[in-house]
Amino acid sequence: GAVVSQHPSRVICKSGTSVKIECRSLDFQATTMFWYRQFPKQSLMLMATSNEGSKATYEQGVEKDKFLINHASLTLSTLTVTSAHPEDSSFYICSVPRTGGNTIYFGEGSWLTVV
Amino acid sequence: GEDVEQSLFLSVREGDSSVINCTYTDSSSTYLYWYKQEPGAGLQLLTYIFSNMDMKQDQRLTVLLNKKDKHLSLRIADTQTGDSAIYFCAESLSGNTPLVFGKGTRLSVIA
Numbered sequence: 318g319a320v321v322s323q324h325p326s327r328v329i330c331k332s333g334t335s336v337k338i339e340c341r342s343l344d345f346q347a348t349t350m351f352w353y354r355q356f357p358k359q360s361l362m363l364m365a366t367s368n369e370g371s372k373a374t375y376e377q378g379v380e381k382d383k384f385l386i387n388h389a390s391l392t393l394s395t396l397t398v399t400s401a402h403p404e405d406s407s408f409y410i411c412s413v414p415r416t417g418g419n420t421i422y423f424g425e426g427s428w429l430t431v432v
Numbered sequence: 433g434e435d436v437e438q439s440l441f442l443s444v445r446e447g448d449s450s451v452i453n454c455t456y457t458d459s460s461s462t463y464l465y466w467y468k469q470e471p472g473a474g475l476q477l478l479t480y481i482f483s484n485m486d487m488k489q490d491q492r493l494t495v496l497l498n499k500k501d502k503h504l505s506l507r508i509a510d511t512q513t514g515d516s517a518i519y520f521c522a523e524s525l526s527g528n529t530p531l532v533f534g535k536g537t538r539l540s541v542i543a
Contacts, residue, residue, distance in 0.1 A: 351530045360520065360535040361475075410474065412531070419463075419527025426474035 320344050321413045323424025330401055330431055338396045338427045340367075340411035346391035347413045352384075355408040364409075367394040401431040434458040436534035438521050443540045450508040452537045454521030457502065461523040464497060465531065466506045470517045478506070478519075508539075516541045 322341045330336045340350055350367040365386055366374040373386035385397040398405055410426035435457045444450045456464070465480040481488045481495045481504075488495045494507040508515055518538050522531040 349528070361531075361533045363530045363532075366530065414528030416528070421524070421527060421531070423475050423477070428472070 318343075319425070321411065321422045321424045323411055323427055325427055326425055327428045328430070330429070332402055332431055333400055335397055335399045336401055336429060338398075338409055338411075338429075340394045340396070340413065340424050342392050342413045342422075345415050347394075348391065348416050349414060350388060350394040351412045351414075352386065352394075352396050353410050353412065355410065357407075361408075361410065364396075367396075367411075369394075398429065401429070403431045405429065406431045434461075434523065434532045436521055436523055436532050438519075438534035438537045440535065441538050441540070443542060444511050446511060446513060446541055446543050448511055450506075450511045450515065450539055450541075452506045452508075452519050452521075452539065454504040454506075454534055455502055456504065456521070456523045456532075458523060458525070458532075459499075459502065460525055461502075462526055463524045464495075464504050465520075465522040465524075466493075466495065466504075467520040467522060467533075468517045469520065469536070475520070511539075511541050513541045513543055515539060 324339045348369045352364045353361040354364050355361045364379045367386045367388040369388045375381045388394040411424045414421045437455045462483050466478045468476045468478050492509045496505045518536040520536045521534040524531045
């Protein structure tokens, strides 16, 4: 079964609203989670590293005030796209490394469409 | 910085073998992955190889690694129409660091 659960799998929202995407590790605790974004017909690009109990680390060019990341527990990280615009429409996916291990698991991904 | 390059398109006939190539720049890469993404779907891990290996075979899939040339390939034997998808090559420094992905190779299988 799935080791990492991501929700929602698909969401449509109106411009200007906010959308929250959840990433849960089901079988193990995770102090770190990674968030990626994939624009249509593009590769997956790392957006940020979510750190449990501290601030997320954002990659260059990613607006931290627009993409809010919260990693409040060892099994849950959330990505909130604030004041969404149509250009934010993308595939967002999280990955979770097993703490102390050498395996990384991906969520199912979330398809966001902003209309 | 780290970079992963792939050819964008590959077209093969059903039943033939497909070979998807990838090059990477970071010689510190320890893990090299192949993922499959079908239209409108998420990522499916196909296989991975450690940098201290030259080859890994798993049923119809064969991964070859030339560490000296930083070249990775994925061979799909007896390619089927269900293999049509985008294949991403990715590398990471360790098992718990973020992956760097190539742009993906779109494999089209002609019946």
